[in-house]
Amino acid sequence: MAVTDPRDPSIDKWLRSLEPRQELVLRFAMRGRFSQIRSDRKFEARIDELRAQFNDEDRLAMILADARLLGEQIERGARRGGFI
Helix, strand or coil, X not given: CCCCCCCCHHHHHHHHCCCHHHHHHHHHHHHHHXXXXXXXXXXXXXXXXXXXXXXXXXXXXXXXXXXXXXXXXXXXXXXXXXXX
């Protein structure tokens, strides 16, 4: 799936079909990649909902680290003309 508009309702539906931890990792990674969604209230509200499920700081730190790694891989792929 190529992501050209992260606010596409089909992408939101797909993200919500994932396990909450996976969804949160992907949303954090997407937020890092697409600056236009940083101001999207609906997108941010969903991140807040998911973060509330992971109130343990150690667990949340691991999720953020995974999102950072995923974001780096996305950037590498984009530079090579790959995904997202």
